[in-house]
Amino acid sequence: MSTTERDRLDGRRTLVTGGTRGSGQAVVARLRELGADVWVSARTMPAGYERPDRFVEADTSTPEGTDTLARRIAEGGALDILVHVVGGSTTPPGGFAAATDEQWLTEINLNLLGAVRLDRALLPAMVEAGSGVVLHFGSIQRQMPLHEATLPYAAAKGALRTYSKGLANELAPHGIRVNTISPGGIETEGYEDFLGKLAEASGGTREEAEQGVHAALGGVPLGRFARTEEIADLVGFLVSDRASSIVGAEYVIDGGTVPTV
């Protein structure tokens, strides 16, 4: 597919957090394809990583980690684009009564405060430059919370969305666009592993396991989850000049999983 000038991100100084696997990895590939100068962060640099000169090892769920990352990025001046992809859930199953304070704080640190701290450190330079784009990764769980194991995650993503909207209102007059992308299920390597484990435990096939996952969500009208490349295409659009009047929006990409308006 051909690109035009308005799709291009040539030379734009970019940071993608959580860019080594899943959606983040696809986002990094897409933004580099569009010409951006992309820095990547994760807790661990994969063996043989192709751009070690553009990689920062940092745990963005901790103040020390975001501090390390922000300092390293700030050495080169202001960012043009910040895509905060990191997020996830590690709370064990068992419903509301099983989730401890510690697990709640883990989810809030990972899914909300990482973005808050990184923005606080890096966005003042964007404000000074008078332009920039920020994208936060939410989840459809902010409006369709699942209670068995991911309620703290869902609540943290809900708070992230509210924060993102307020930040957008505050920074738009300074030339900075802040938006949220909220995926439903994504066909990541992690998801394939999960399906494999489900199939093994039940003695069924991968397809049967997948049908069970879709059924637990009330069905996925499209019949499949989003591909990481599709997530990356949406990100590529939202950070480009084509999206220059999109501010404070939430883009849901879920194959129709959320059944309500």
Ligand SMILES: NC(=O)c1ccc[n+]([C@@H]2O[C@H](COP(=O)([O-])OP(=O)(O)OC[C@H]3O[C@@H](n4cnc5c(N)ncnc54)[C@H](OP(=O)(O)O)[C@@H]3O)[C@@H](O)[C@H]2O)c1
């Ligand atoms: N997958 C889904 O079905 C789904 C659905 C809705 C929303 N989302 C959201 O979409 C985003 C991407 O999810 P994904 O499933 O595509 O990602 P993923 O495959 O789980 O990849 C996670 C990435 O983040 C990094 N990471 C994880 N914890 C980190 C931490 N504490 N500090 C720094 N880096 C960390 C990982 O590298 P290291 O392990 O080396 O740190 C990796 O690069 C997340 O915000 C997630 O909540 C995902």
